[in-house]
Amino acid sequence: MQQDLNTISHESLEYTACPLCATDKPNQNKQFIFEPFRVVQCTACQLWYLSPRLREPEMLKAYASPDYFKGGGEFGYSQQQGSYLEQENALRLTFRKFIHQLKRRGMTGGHLLEVGCSYGFLLEEAAPLFDSLTGTDFDSDAVKRIKQLGFRAIQGGVEALPDCYDLILATGVIEHIYNPIQFVKQLRQHLSGWIVLATPPMNSFWLKLQGKNWPSFKIPEHVTYYDHHTLTELFRRCGATQTIRLAYPQAYPLGMIGEKLGFSIPASLAKYNLWLPATMFAVAARFNTPSDD
């Protein structure tokens, strides 16, 4: 099901102004080129974003394909290295650590919504700290599994959320969102406590080391690339009254690290996990009252 990026038709592409501040002045001197796509930086607010990018309906079509979630993907650059289920152990460790950081900050309890919950590993790790848990995902298999685990599940995006939540959490989601301001404002209407977004940091030393091979350049799925400054600015533009920077250390199986860096790891060691800094970061935000805009 792989499709070479070079065969993508011109009609399925669009140039866009900055998705954060709407300025249409990308820096012409420093760009990451993945023909026919480019990751460019807004000269006004410093957000990095994909332009040209795939038109959103085309992207949603790819997300709707069952292969996408099995790690096959439709596009050449976006092959996931090892499926999500193979990383289960490392992901659970990562989520457990992150949830406990949220607990220390008094952000847990009540009703949790996880946007983009995939197979529910985070929900399972968080379950002891909340009264009720809901997950959303585009993948019907994931939604089925979430229900089997006893959580509430919503298939699709965040357009029609039924409830209000004490904590809304989305890890690895915001970089996929074409209109991040609309996305956060939509969530804000269903929020009584904190919203936490976690995403790969565009100012990471991994990017400086790896350049275009940085694994978080998932083209064409990742359409925005944040750092602490621009993610905080997103919340500020949506009316946040308080924001907090959070660390997000991630555990990875050694075998996967070796694969990404081009080393071969003995099979006996491949399953062990190593904590890596600066592969993700998070910002928490809260708002005074639910927005009506």
Ligand SMILES: [Zn+2]
């Ligand atoms: Zn901008």
